[in-house]
Amino acid sequence: MLSRLLLLASAAFPALVAAQSADITGSVGPLTSVATKKAVKTCDITNYGAKADGETDISSAVTAAFTACKSGGVVVIPSGDYALGTWVTLSGGNAWALQLDGTIYRTGTAGGNMIMIEHSTDFELFSSTGKGAVQGYGYEFHKKGDTSGPRLLRMYEVTSFSVHDIILVDSPVFHFSLDTCDRGEIYNMAIRGGDSGGLDGIDVWSTNIWIHDIMVTNKDECVTVKSPSNNILVEQIYCNRSGGCAMGSLGSATNISAITYRNVYTWASNQMYMIKSNGGSGRVSDVVLENFIGHGNAYSLDIDQYWSSMSEVAGAGVQLSKVTVANWTGTEADGAERGPIKIMCADGAPCTGVDVSDFDMWTEEGSSQVYECRSAYTDLHRTPALYCLSGEAEHVAYTVKTRTVTAAPAGYAAPSMPADLASAPWGTTASIPIPAMPTSFFPGTLPLKPLAAGSS
Numbered sequence: 071m072l073s074r075l076l077l078l079a080s081a082a083f084p085a086l087v088a089a090q091s092a093d094i095t096g097s098v099g100p101l102t103s104v105a106t107k108k109a110v111k112t113c114d115i116t117n118y119g120a121k122a123d124g125e126t127d128i129s130s131a132v133t134a135a136f137t138a139c140k141s142g143g144v145v146v147i148p149s150g151d152y153a154l155g156t157w158v159t160l161s162g163g164n165a166w167a168l169q170l171d172g173t174i175y176r177t178g179t180a181g182g183n184m185i186m187i188e189h190s191t192d193f194e195l196f197s198s199t200g201k202g203a204v205q206g207y208g209y210e211f212h213k214k215g216d217t218s219g220p221r222l223l224r225m226y227e228v229t230s231f232s233v234h235d236i237i238l239v240d241s242p243v244f245h246f247s248l249d250t251c252d253r254g255e256i257y258n259m260a261i262r263g264g265d266s267g268g269l270d271g272i273d274v275w276s277t278n279i280w281i282h283d284i285m286v287t288n289k290d291e292c293v294t295v296k297s298p299s300n301n302i303l304v305e306q307i308y309c310n311r312s313g314g315c316a317m318g319s320l321g322s323a324t325n326i327s328a329i330t331y332r333n334v335y336t337w338a339s340n341q342m343y344m345i346k347s348n349g350g351s352g353r354v355s356d357v358v359l360e361n362f363i364g365h366g367n368a369y370s371l372d373i374d375q376y377w378s379s380m381s382e383v384a385g386a387g388v389q390l391s392k393v394t395v396a397n398w399t400g401t402e403a404d405g406a407e408r409g410p411i412k413i414m415c416a417d418g419a420p421c422t423g424v425d426v427s428d429f430d431m432w433t434e435e436g437s438s439q440v441y442e443c444r445s446a447y448t449d450l451h452r453t454p455a456l457y458c459l460s461g462e463a464e465h466v467a468y469t470v471k472t473r474t475v476t477a478a479p480a481g482y483a484a485p486s487m488p489a490d491l492a493s494a495p496w497g498t499t500a501s502i503p504i505p506a507m508p509t510s511f512f513p514g515t516l517p518l519k520p521l522a523a524g525s526s
């Protein structure tokens with residue numbers, strides 16, 4: 071029994087995802103458990119001068135605790151209200167963790183990143199209660215029409231790490247970005263921002279990252295992959311009144327491959343998935359977008375290589391190849407105005423190997439919907455028809471082809487999430503409350519790893 075338990079305990083570190091996806095090679099997550107790190111050292115910030123009074127800047131206490139625990143140990147921010155007035159950059163840790171059980175309130179106004187973790191390995195940022203949160207009070211900027219201020223969390227050049235069971239609320243700008251990281255697992259998170267552009271949920275440009283069980287409420291990026299990125303798996307994502315998930319914006323020398331999104335639920339957002347560019351160069355290949363459910367979204371599948379919201383970048387266009395779109399169900403807001411399939415590829419670099427199958431979505435308004443393609447090619451010939459894709463072997467540019475559909479595809483009906491609310495999203499002029507962690511992030515599924523609150 072004991073040996074079996076030990077085996078189970080050691081099997082949890084690091085998390086093996088090889089069985090779940092070909093996209094990630096090897097393992098992701100920290101190399102050492104929190105218990106092992108705690109046995110080395112625990113650095114509670116209240117022993118380094120922090121006060122849980124919601125007023126005293128904890129910046130120097132966090133930095134001092136980090137310095138004491140960065141070479142093996144756990145920095146603990148216990149439950150309670152803390153003020154962060156000066157931003158912290160925690161650089162160069164090894165085999166350490168940051169346990170955030172309290173709530174950190176932004177009191178400073180500088181730009182940059184409230185919490186930045188960089189040049190670290192074997193790292194874990196988590197809440198043991200599922201209640202640890204950062205409250206950015208972004209509305210204090212947004213109500214003045216100001217979009218400056220800090221991101222809440224940024225990770226840069228961090229390897230073998232995880233971030234889980236924490237809540238990020240109302241960032242002045244982006245909530246969480248990860249760049250140039252490797253072997254990370256991000257899971258069990260709620261992100262709730264204002265109803266405005268520029269307040270991205272999670273932006274990732276990294277390698278070997280597994281992101282799962284995340285809810286984002288905002289009006290911009292939900293979970294978005296940027297360049298360069300390779301080997302990323304994103305699953306069980308709940309985009310609740312968000313911009314929606316995306317890839318981009320893609321510019322010159324784009325380098326993205328082996329990206330899978332699956333079990334993505336999108337409600338009242340700009341789109342279910344968008345790949346966006348305008349000119350540019352480089353490539354995107356081996357992308358899988360499967361098991362998507364949507365309701366009330368403006369766009370559904372939206373590949374737009376002429377995206378007018380970005381300035382045109384020099385180059386013939388980013389080459390998209392091997393893009394598999396499968397098993398999409400649900401409804402879009404108005405399928406005649408914005409059809410559920412829009413694949414607008416660059417004339418200078420037509421898409422190849424785009425395969426759309428089991429795409430069964432229908433319109434909420436009216437009784438028809440359009441599929442639109444431009445310079446987009448599939449390698450496969452399927453029955454029923456190929457939506458609007460061309461199947462020829464030679465990949466030459468073509469102008470927009472539109473197919474209008476007047477009968478609902480069989481099997482379009484799809485479940486909703488109980489937390490979908492009809493009301494307007496959180497605005498930009500009043501404080502946004504910290505939500506509870508959702509118990510499910512995709513219809514009919516439980517989180518892939520137990521929520522901290524449930525396991526404690």
Ligand SMILES: *[C@@H]1O[C@H](CO)[C@@H](O)[C@H](O)[C@H]1NC(C)=O
Nearest residue numbers: 276277298299300323325326
């Ligand atoms: C693309 O990214 C991969 C993984 O980071 C790297 O190995 C490769 O050299 C890059 N390719 C180009 C053309 O930059």
Ligand SMILES: *[C@@H]1O[C@H](CO)[C@@H](O)[C@H](O)[C@H]1NC(C)=O
Nearest residue numbers: 360361362363397398399484
């Ligand atoms: C299609 O997606 C649904 C969730 O929307 C899932 O329950 C079902 O198993 C998927 N079907 C296939 C063939 O993967």
Ligand SMILES: *[C@@H]1O[C@H](CO)[C@@H](O)[C@H](O)[C@H]1NC(C)=O
Nearest residue numbers: 287310311489491495496505
């Ligand atoms: C989903 O968004 C709505 C509108 O902003 C919000 O009221 C609701 O609480 C969100 N759902 C969850 C689970 O937070």
